[in-house]
Amino acid sequence: MTTEQNVESLRDLAIEAATLKLLAERVAVARKDAQARTQRALDAAAARDGVERITATLPGGETVATISLRKGETGPVVVDEDTFARWVRATFPDEQWTETAIVRRVKAWKAAELLAEMAAAGAARVVVAEQVDEQTGEVIADAVVHDVPGVAIRPTRARTHAVTWRRGGKDATAEAWRTGALDGQLAALTAREGDAA
Template structure:
């Protein structure tokens, strides 16, 4: 026979859920803010000194993680589908790569092929395979397609070390925003 477990108080559960909800919202806001500040600092350090990674180190000197810069990507982005569709139709009038609706559009499979060719060329240009003529493609620009960002990589015992440091009060300054009064608390 097993010993009877005490029944949890519904009031205690309600309070725990409310407290965790508030904490989760504050953590999400604090994480978004620190990621933006870290990205700006990494971008500045990379431009100034060539720094692309930084260690996350506890006050006791233990390294718990590494934050590494990830480069953004650029590539062709269709900014005017109608202009692109008109150009595809004029350039290859015998092909059925476009379809007419209210406006002319390029069929998705062909658009994917054209974008891949422009990505390989690094410019909004397409070489006609039949004639060899190189066309400037209207309605397409080379733009950032993925923002420059950063990644956090934990060391094997990093999470446990951070949890211990938190319990021991070593991260008070870094986590002050989680318990500070906020205007949104009144809502």
């Protein structure tokens, strides 16, 4: 004797899959827009008033999350690979830290090492350690500080913000969505194609 198992309707699965795909696409667009607007507002508030965080509060007054500004980072960025490679080759002629193809490039591991040194210094500058004669122990050349061409200190990570949920915040937000309390904030998700959000 065989037992019949409940099998989901293929039609039900198809509409669920199509609906979730549409919702995911619209959420992605709305999220990107909300993040950009939030970032602009946070940047303006930080510049104007020193505000670096704001709470997310539901229409009923319950605080569900905190939005915090994250500062960007700056660091050394190779802006002219050829110039940088020529400098590495000229400064360290006995080392095989560059490769010659159509253009000379610094090997990735050495570029990372040099850029890390520049990041620590906060400038496109490298200190070449003093050279010592291995047999006599005498200093042949003192340490030399080089300004490195082809590298600039630039933003390496954009300023952004993060959402930190409070305990129970996700459930409270889901309930507010379910009951329609967030219809104004989520109107873009159910708008007709081509309607202004």
